[in-house]
Amino acid sequence: MLRIALQKSGRLSEDSYQLFKECGIRFDYGTGKLKSVSSNFPAEFLFLRDDDIPGYVEDGVADLGIVGENVAVETGRPVQTVHKLGFSKCRLSIAIPRGTNWGGIQDLQGKNIATSYPNLLGNYLAEQGVQADIHEISGSVEIAPSIGLAEAVCDIVSSGSTLLSNGLKEVETIFRSEAILIANSALDAEKQALVDKLLFRIKSVQAAKNSKYIVLNAPNQALPQITALLPGMRSPTVTPLATEGWSSVHSVLNENDFWENIEAIRAAGAEGILVIPIEKMIY
Ligand SMILES: Nc1ncnc2c1ncn2[C@@H]1O[C@H](COP(=O)(O)OP(=O)(O)OP(=O)(O)O)[C@@H](O)[C@H]1O
Ligand SMILES: O=P(O)(O)OC[C@H]1O[C@H](OP(=O)(O)OP(=O)(O)O)[C@H](O)[C@@H]1O
Numbered sequence: 293m294l295r296i297a298l299q300k301s302g303r304l305s306e307d308s309y310q311l312f313k314e315c316g317i318r319f320d321y322g323t324g325k326l327k328s329v330s331s332n333f334p335a336e337f338l339f340l341r342d343d344d345i346p347g348y349v350e351d352g353v354a355d356l357g358i359v360g361e362n363v364a365v366e367t368g369r370p371v372q373t374v375h376k377l378g379f380s381k382c383r384l385s386i387a388i389p390r391g392t393n394w395g396g397i398q399d400l401q402g403k404n405i406a407t408s409y410p411n412l413l414g415n416y417l418a419e420q421g422v423q424a425d426i427h428e429i430s431g432s433v434e435i436a437p438s439i440g441l442a443e444a445v446c447d448i449v450s451s452g453s454t455l456l457s458n459g460l461k462e463v464e465t466i467f468r469s470e471a472i473l474i475a476n477s478a479l480d481a482e483k484q485a486l487v488d489k490l491l492f493r494i495k496s497v498q499a500a501k502n503s504k505y506i507v508l509n510a511p512n513q514a515l516p517q518i519t520a521l522l523p524g525m526r527s528p529t530v531t532p533l534a535t536e537g538w539s540s541v542h543s544v545l546n547e548n549d550f551w552e553n554i555e556a557i558r559a560a561g562a563e564g565i566l567v568i569p570i571e572k573m574i575y
């Protein structure tokens with residue numbers, strides 16, 4: 293059985309739980325439960341503080357875990373990154389009081405910087421040749437300048453609203469992060485096979501999220517142009533409509549190319565275009 297460590301409650305939790313749900317792996321969570329065995333996949337889930345997850349995975353207490361890349365790198369535990377998960381995207385940035393001038397990273401020479409990421413910040417400052425005092429605090433970092441604890445902070449930023457409401461401005465991004473699946477570096481063959489099975493499901497879910505199923509009607513003379521714009525997984529399906537000279541085209545389109553292609557497809561003569569979400573996509 294695989295042991296999988298997830299954040300109990302925080303910025304990673306909901307998307308982590310949702311990912312397993314979409315992979316068809318059921319387990320109970322919430323209501324103060326700290327452990328749960330899946331009813332339909334050989335896995336046990338542990339609900340933990342995110343900072344502890346890399347350590348548990350390194351020690352083999354858990355085989356897999358989901359954490360932010362920022363935490364994986366900060367803790368420096370030798371675990372393997374199995375896959376990027378595309379959620380909880382954020383950046384680790386240096387911020388200073390809004391009224392302060394910023395001439396560059398050298399301005400931090402000899403200053404006090406509050407952060408929960410002393411290693412990531414320390415390495416960055418060393419690379420830049422800046423010597424500063426790093427003051428480690430475990431949360432509410434953005435308060436530090438206003439209470440005289442530090443002249444700058446280095447913390448997670450997403451929308452920027454926490455910085456804004458604390459009178460700070462972002463001046464330097466030092467790391468970009470998203471949620472990742474990490475694994476113990478010495479899994480046995482049996483566990484590795486289960487990880488591969490899980491990974492196959494995760495990739496199918498992610499592929500589906502990036503694609504749309506598209507159905508449209510087109511006059512037969514427009515088919516070469518339209519099918520060229522809709523390559524699909526192997527090739528589009530083309531079937532005749534009851535109306536003479538018309539066909540129905542079914543295909544799959546990447547979300548990123550969506551609007552650009554839709555314009556071209558319409559211009560080629562397509563009508564009655566339906567765009568449908570895809571739940572799973574198996575290559
Ligand atoms: N505002 C945000 N937007 C997107 N992702 C974020 C945001 N804040 C944090 N993250 C990401 O989610 C991870 C967990 O953040 P969270 O704030 O829940 O951590 P925490 O308070 O340390 O939780 P815990 O109680 O488990 O220790 C961070 O390490 C980061 O990768
Ligand atoms: O740029 P924003 O969108 O405002 O997000 C950034 C904030 O989000 C995180 O804290 P969170 O709200 O998770 O609270 P925490 O300090 O309790 O972890 C992070 O530590 C920042 O403070």
Ligand SMILES: [Mg+2]
Nearest residue numbers: 341342343344
């Ligand atoms: Mg934490």
